[in-house]
Amino acid sequence: MDRPASVEELAALRDEVAQFRLLANNLPAAIAYYDRQGYTCRYANLGYARMFGHTEASILGLGFARIIGEEAAREVLPRIDAVVSDRRRSSYERQLPGPDGRPRWIEVDVLPHLDAAGEVVGAFVLVHDITRHRQAEAALRQSEERLAKFMLASAEGIAFHKDGEITDVNPPLLALTGYALPELLGRQALDFVDPAERERVAAVMASGAEIGYETALTHKSGHRLPVEFIVRTLHYRDERLRMTIVRDLRDRIQARSRIDYLAHHDALTGLPNRSAFIERAQALLAAAQAQGHRPAMLFIDLDNFKRVNDSLGHLAGDTLLRTAARRITGALRSGDLVARFGGDEFVVLLSGDSRGGGVAEVAGKLLAAIGEPLRAGGATISVTPSIGVALFPEHGTDSDELIKHADTAMYQAKSRGRANCCIFEPAMAAAAMADLAMEGRLAQAVREREFVLHYQPQFALADGRLLGAEALIRWAPPGRPQVLPEDFIPLAEARRLMLPIGQWVLAEALCAARRWHDEGRPLPVAVNLSSLEFGAPDFVEQVQAALAAAGLPGRLLELELTERMLMDDLPAVRRTLLRLKALGVGIAVDDFGTGYTSLRHLMELPIDRLKLDRSFVQGLPGDAGAAAIVRAVIQMAQGLGMRTLAEGVETAAQQDWLRAQGCDEMQGEMAAPPMGEEALQAWLRARGA
Ligand code: C2E
Numbered sequence: 001m002d003r004p005a006s007v008e009e010l011a012a013l014r015d016e017v018a019q020f021r022l023l024a025n026n027l028p029a030a031i032a033y034y035d036r037q038g039y040t041c042r043y044a045n046l047g048y049a050r051m052f053g054h055t056e057a058s059i060l061g062l063g064f065a066r067i068i069g070e071e072a073a074r075e076v077l078p079r080i081d082a083v084v085s086d087r088r089r090s091s092y093e094r095q096l097p098g099p100d101g102r103p104r105w106i107e108v109d110v111l112p113h114l115d116a117a118g119e120v121v122g123a124f125v126l127v128h129d130i131t132r133h134r135q136a137e138a139a140l141r142q143s144e145e146r147l148a149k150f151m152l153a154s155a156e157g158i159a160f161h162k163d164g165e166i167t168d169v170n171p172p173l174l175a176l177t178g179y180a181l182p183e184l185l186g187r188q189a190l191d192f193v194d195p196a197e198r199e200r201v202a203a204v205m206a207s208g209a210e211i212g213y214e215t216a217l218t219h220k221s222g223h224r225l226p227v228e229f230i231v232r233t234l235h236y237r238d239e240r241l242r243m244t245i246v247r248d249l250r251d252r253i254q255a256r257s258r259i260d261y262l263a264h265h266d267a268l269t270g271l272p273n274r275s276a277f278i279e280r281a282q283a284l285l286a287a288a289q290a291q292g293h294r295p296a297m298l299f300i301d302l303d304n305f306k307r308v309n310d311s312l313g314h315l316a317g318d319t320l321l322r323t324a325a326r327r328i329t330g331a332l333r334s335g336d337l338v339a340r341f342g343g344d345e346f347v348v349l350l351s352g353d354s355r356g357g358g359v360a361e362v363a364g365k366l367l368a369a370i371g372e373p374l375r376a377g378g379a380t381i382s383v384t385p386s387i388g389v390a391l392f393p394e395h396g397t398d399s400d401e402l403i404k405h406a407d408t409a410m411y412q413a414k415s416r417g418r419a420n421c422c423i424f425e426p427a428m429a430a431a432a433m434a435d436l437a438m439e440g441r442l443a444q445a446v447r448e449r450e451f452v453l454h455y456q457p458q459f460a461l462a463d464g465r466l467l468g469a470e471a472l473i474r475w476a477p478p479g480r481p482q483v484l485p486e487d488f489i490p491l492a493e494a495r496r497l498m499l500p501i502g503q504w505v506l507a508e509a510l511c512a513a514r515r516w517h518d519e520g521r522p523l524p525v526a527v528n529l530s531s532l533e534f535g536a537p538d539f540v541e542q543v544q545a546a547l548a549a550a551g552l553p554g555r556l557l558e559l560e561l562t563e564r565m566l567m568d569d570l571p572a573v574r575r576t577l578l579r580l581k582a583l584g585v586g587i588a589v590d591d592f593g594t595g596y597t598s599l600r601h602l603m604e605l606p607i608d609r610l611k612l613d614r615s616f617v618q619g620l621p622g623d624a625g626a627a628a629i630v631r632a633v634i635q636m637a638q639g640l641g642m643r644t645l646a647e648g649v650e651t652a653a654q655q656d657w658l659r660a661q662g663c664d665e666m667q668g669e670m671a672a673p674p675m676g677e678e679a680l681q682a683w684l685r686a687r688g689a
Pocket residue numbers: 456471472473484485486489502505527528529530560590591614647648649650667668669670673674
C-alpha cells in the first residue's frame with residue numbers, strides 16, 4: 001500500500017469484510033485458507049471452525065495437523081503435497097467424528113492458490129458434509145443387497161422385467177421353468193407365458209396393475225405349467241421395474257382336485273357318492289327325456305352284509321364292498337352311472353333304453369356277478385344282492401323319486417327271499433305306506449301291552465306224555481281282529497320293536513310257567529327268540545334276571561333259536577349258549593332244515609333239540625324226499641345226542657311214521673293247537689293230567 005488508508009476507505013473495507021463474512025458464514029459449506037508455509041490456517045469460516053471444535057478466531061494460525069488431528073493429517077497429507085507439487089485441485093472424501101460423536105462424511109476439495117509467477121502460495125479448502133448422501137447410498141446398497149438375498153432365499157420364482165424385457169430372475173424360477181439364466185435375460189417375458197394366456201398377461205402388463213392371478217407358463221420342455229403371478233411395480237434408480245412372483249400351482253391344483261374328488265366320491269370304493277350321482281343322474285335323465293329314452297334306476301342292497309361285518313370283522317366287510325363295487329362296475333356299460341349310497345347300498349342308473357328286456361338282462365348279470373364267492377377275512381363267502389328297479393318316466397320323473405321307488409322295489413325283492421330282482425309297482429308304494437301305518441300302531445301296542453301269549457303243548461311220541469308248551473305271541477288290538485306273529489314280527493324286527501316285545505314275552509311266559517309249577521304241573525315253557533334279542537350284549541343277564549323275577553329254575557325254560565342266529569360268529573354263539581346252559585336253560589333249534597346251519601356248528605354248539613320244520617312234516621309219509629330228509633335229520637340228531645321234535649303234526653299217519661323212525665317228540669294241531677291261558681287250563685283239566 002502506497003499510502004495509509006483514509007477513514008472512509010477503512011470503513012468501506014470493514015463493510016466489505018463484514019459482507020464477506022456474512023456471505024462465507026451462511027454458505028452451506030465449510031471454507032478455509034491455508035498458507036503454504038507449515039500449512040497454517042489463515043482463514044476459516046464459521047462452519048469450518050466449528051467442524052473442528054474452534055471459533056473463527058481460535059483457529060487462525062494453527063497448523064493443519066492440529067486442526068484436523070494427527071491421524072487425519074497423516075491420511076490426507078499426501079493429497080495436500082500433491083496439490084502443491086502438481087498445482088492441481090484434489091478432492092477426497094473422508095470420515096469425521098461429528099459433534100454428537102456420530103461419524104460424518106465430508107467431501108474435501110483442495111484448490112491451489114497460485115501467485116502471478118504460478119507458484120503455489122497457499123490452498124483453498126472447501127468442505128461439504130455428504131453424510132446424508134452417503135447414508136442414502138448405503139441404504140440403496142443395502143436394499144439392493146436385501147433384494148438380492150431375498151431373491152436367492154425365496155422358494156418362489158421371482159422375475160424382474162422392464163417394459164416386458166426380463167432383467168433378472170432368481171434360481172427357483174430357473175428350476176421351475178427349466179431354463180438357464182442366459183436363456184431368459186434380455187428376452188421378452190411374454191415368450192415364456194403359455195400361448196393361451198398371453199393376451200391376458202399382456203393386458204395386465206400394459207395396465208400396470210398390482211394384482212395376483214392364476215395363469216400358466218410354458219416349461220422349457222414344452223409342457224404347460226400352471227402358476228400364480230403376483231405382480232408389483234418397483235421404482236428403482238429412476239426406472240420403473242415390474243417384479244413378478246411366480247408360484248408353482250401344481251400342488252395346489254392337485255390338492256384342489258383331490259378335495260374335489262373326495263367331495264364327490266366314496267372313499268372306500270372310489271365310486272361317486274350320493275350327491276355326485278344325483279347331479280349326474282339329473283343330467284342323464286334330462287338327456288333321456290329329450291331323446292325319448294327310458295333309463296332304469298337300480299337299487300342294490302347286499303343281503304346279510306351286516307352278518308359278514310359282525311362275524312368276520314370290518315376289514316372283511318370293506319373287502320366285500322370293494323369287490324361288489326368292482327363287480328357292479330364290471331357288469332355295466334361305460335355310459336351307465338353307479339354310486340355307493342353308504343353302507344351296503346349301491347345305486348345304478350342304466351343309461352340305455354329299458355325297453356326290450358335290457359334291464360332284466362343287466363339285473364341278472366349283477367345278481368350273478370355280485371353273488372360269486374370271494375375271499376374275505378380268511379373265509380370264502382358269497383353275498384347275494386337284492387335289486388329293486390324303477391323305470392323312467394313311469395315310476396318317477398326325477399332321480400329322487402326313481403331312487404325312492406327302486407328302494408321300495410328292493411325291499412320287495414328282499415321279502416321274496418333275497419337274491420332277487422323286483423320291478424317297482426305302484427302297489428308297493430301303498431304297501432310301504434301300510435307298513436308305516438302299521439309301525440305306528442305297533443309302537444302303540446308295545447306301550448299299551450296289546451299282546452297275549454298262546455301255548456301249544458308238546459308231547460313225547462313214544463307214550464304221548466306231556467313234555468311242555470311253546471309260547472306263541474298274538475297281537476290283540478282292541479276292537480280289531482287278532483294278528484298272527486308272521487304278520488307283525490318281520491316289521492317289528494326291522495323297526496327294532498322286537499326288543500321290548502321279546503322282553504315282555506319272556507317275562508309273561510315265565511309267569512305262566514310259574515303258575516303251572518305252583519299248581520303242581522312243572523311244565524317247561526319254550527320261548528321263541530328274534531335275532532335282535534339274541535344279539536343283545538346283555539342277553540344272558542336279561543334271561544337270568546327274568547328267571548329270578550319269576551322265581552323259576554332255568555330247567556323250566558327252553559329258548560328256541562333259528563338257524564340264522566347260529567350262523568354268526570361261532571365262538572361268540574357258543575359262549576352265549578354255554579352260559580345259558582349253565583343256568584339250566586334248554587336250547588332248541590327252531591324250523592330246522594330251512595336254514596344253512598353248518599354241520600360243524602351243530603357239532604360244536606350245546607343244542608338239546610332240533611325242531612323239524614313243518615314243511616318237511618307236511619308231506620309225510622308220502623313225499624319220499626321229505627321222508628329221506630327227516631330220516632337223515634333224526635339219525636344225525638341221535639348221533640349228536642340231540643332230541644328231535646316234529647312241528648305241525650296234523651295226521652295220525654304222520655305221527656305213526658315219525659314214531660317209527662325214532663323221532664322223539666311232536667307238536668301240532670292234531671294233538672293240541674296253541675291255546676290261550678284259560679283254554680289251556682281247561683284242556684289240562686279235561687286231559688286229567
Ligand atoms: P314256530 O316257532 O315254528 O311256531 C310254530 C308255528 O306253527 C305256530 O305259528 C303254530 O301256531 C303253528 N302250528 C302249530 N301246529 C300246527 C299245525 O299242526 N299245523 C299248522 N299249519 N301250523 C301249526 P304261529 O303261532 O303263527 O307262529 C309263527 C311263528 O312266529 C313261530 O314259528 C315263531 O317263529 C314266531 N313267533 C311266535 N311267537 C313268537 C315270539 O314270542 N317271539 C318270537 N321272536 N317269535 C315268535
